[in-house]
Amino acid sequence: MHAQASSHTTTMTERGSFALARCSCGWTGPARRSRDKARTDAAEHLRTSGS
Numbered sequence: 001m002h003a004q005a006s007s008h009t010t011t012m013t014e015r016g017s018f019a020l021a022r023c024s025c026g027w028t029g030p031a032r033r034s035r036d037k038a039r040t041d042a043a044e045h046l047r048t049s050g051s
């Protein structure tokens with residue numbers, strides 16, 4: 001079964017003073033100093049990885 005074939009669920013992770021986005025597909029965004037930029041990374045990932 002491929003339940004996660006097209007599911008991308010992003011979550012925010014904080015490491016010290018950095019924030020980065022992660023996705024259920026295994027993608028991890030770069031560490032950012034601002035959450036907003038990490039969110040932008042997540043949004044861009046969803047856009048670029050969408051079918």
Ligand SMILES: [Zn+2]
Nearest residue numbers: 008023025027
């Ligand atoms: Zn993804």
